[in-house]
Amino acid sequence: MxxxxxxxxxxxxxxxxxxxxxxxxxxxxxxxxxxxxxxxxxxxxxxxxxxxxxxxxxxxxxxxxxxxxxxxxxxxxxxxxxxxxxxxxxxxxxxxxxxxxxxxxxxxxxxxxxxxxxxxxxxxxxxxxxxxxxxxxxxxxxRRAVVDAREQRQPGSGPPRVVVVVGGGALWRDTVTGLLRALRDTGLPFTADVLAHGEPELPEPAPGQRFQLAKPDTELPKRLAATDLAVSAAGVTLLELCCVGVPAALVCLVDNQRAGYLAAVERGLAAGLGTAGELAASPAHATGVLARLLADRVARERMAADAAATVDxxxxxxxxxxxxxxxx
Structure with a gap:
């Protein structure tokens, strides 16, 4: 043995x-x-x-x-x-x-x-x-749960379902809050599950929007299987999103995520929202990227197919x- x-x-x-x-x-x-x-x-x-x-x-x-x-x-x-x-x-x-x-x-x-x-x-x-x-x-x-979610992948047909998942605990509370505001400022309808420690501030939603806060748990792969758009850091979760085939908008939190972030964006496997510092300094860029993804289902699914073909x-x-x- x-x-x-x-x-x-x-x-x-x-x-x-x-x-x-x-x-x-x-x-x-x-x-x-x-x-x-x-x-x-x-x-x-x-x-x-x-x-x-x-x-x-x-x-x-x-x-x-x-x-x-x-x-x-x-x-x-x-x-x-x-x-x-x-x-x-x-x-x-x-x-x-x-x-x-x-x-x-x-x-x-x-x-x-x-x-x-x-x-x-x-x-x-x-x-x-x-x-x-x-x-x-x-x-x-x-993990097996991620591979199983790949087989169960079924995007929705109504307003986009969004998952916001940023690791690193309460350290990134302000970054998560900034991402939620960028989503809100798109003005487009969606339902967002916010999986985060540190109790980020949930913005007042625009008409047709809904934010739901939850602690990270074992259900993430199942959530991803039914998600239309993930807003995520560019660490290990990036490869999980690729495997499941989830369209993603990424924020680069730390230096060891930079190479993966740039590669994913350059290869069209995800959209880039910038670094945490860039998000704080210029939230309008993130709002524009998120608005385009929320409005264009075909572009989202094309991105997801390319990502799934990259990570099996x-x-x-x-x-x-x-x-x-x-x-x-």
């Missing part, structure tokens, strides 16, 4: 995208009969903790570099999805484990037995001795196939 250790963190301040990818790998590994352990924070991600529990995955406290070296002696592979840990390959290899490292461009970059950069950007990577580099959205690890949801399986090859 292959033994896999997953290392990732999630919290209200850093978001839960790294943990979402870890859950995708846990689902695929458990289906293969592997023994899986997770090490990391799960603050503000109780539903992911529950999912790991359903799978029978053991949960350990967050391990630093030294602790990972010790834990590696009892597993065959360690998969690290963390931007703040340093070089790990040599100590993990000495302990008898292969290292799989997820990175996003230069963020989280380290030498590994298998490197995975599943972003849309396709940046060249300087050689560092890593023998296997898996690059591009074919390797994006997505089989990334976790492809990565674990590569792990099996390395361990042979």
């Amino acid at each position: 292959t033994r896999l250790l997953l290392r990732a963190d999630g919290s209200g301040s850093i978001g839960i995208g790294h943990v979402a990818r870890a859950v995708a790998f846990a689902e695929e590994a458990c289906e293969r009969g592997w023994d899986v352990t997770f090490s990391g924070l799960l603050d503000g991600a109780d539903w992911f903790a529950d999912r790991l529990g359903e799978l029978g995955v053991r949960h350990l406290p967050p391990a630093d570099e030294a602790a990972l070296g010790q834990l590696a002696a009892d597993v065959d592979a360690v998969l690290v999805d963390h931007y703040d840990l340093g070089e790990l390959r040599q100590p993990l290899n000495r302990a008898g484990a292969a290292l799989v490292s997820l990175e996003g461009g230069t963020f989280g970059r380290r030498a590994a037995d298998i490197v995975v950069d599943a972003g849309l950007h396709g940046e060249p990577r300087p050689p560092d001795g890593s023998p296997v580099v898996l690059s591009g959205p074919r390797f994006a690890p997505l 949801g089989r990334g976790a399986a492809r990565v674990l196939d590569a792990v099996e090859d390395v361990l042979r």
Whole structure:
């Protein structure tokens, strides 16, 4: 039996995208009969903790570099999805484990037995001795619930249904409030589910508009399956939106989202609202982009089809196939 250790963190301040990818790998590994352990924070991600529990995955406290070296002696592979840990390959290899490292461009970059950069950007990577580099959205690890939503996708026929989902917790409260005002200022009818921590300010809706505030939960993929437009950050959720086939308008919150944001906009897989700072300084641009998307169903569905063709949801399986090859 292959033994896999997953290392990732999630919290209200850093978001839960790294943990979402870890859950995708846990689902695929458990289906293969592997023994899986997770090490990391799960603050503000109780539903992911529950999912790991359903799978029978053991949960350990967050391990630093030294602790990972010790834990590696009892597993065959360690998969690290963390931007703040340093070089790990040599100590993990000495302990008898292969290292799989997820990175996003230069963020989280380290030498590994298998490197995975599943972003849309396709940046060249300087050689560092890593023998296997898996690059591009074919390797994006997505949870089963997201892949199921892809199969269940059914846009509405009435006024557009909008989902506003911006990770990072209360830190981005003002940005979410700005996005909601931009939506309101389109003057067009819609129903918007606002999935956010931090209690953003809901604007007074224009005629035919409705805002509903809810905490992020396990129902996001189901919501996306019936959504006509998503307003989202450009992190892991971007690849989930592509897989499901949801038209999206993106805001770039942090530097590690910039490459994916630009690639998605340049390739026509999503529309760009700018950075959080640009949104605050010039909300009229976001209002114009959102108005065009809300008014043009054909353009939305063309964008969604291109996005779905780019991300098929089989990334976790492809990565674990590569792990099996390395361990042979």
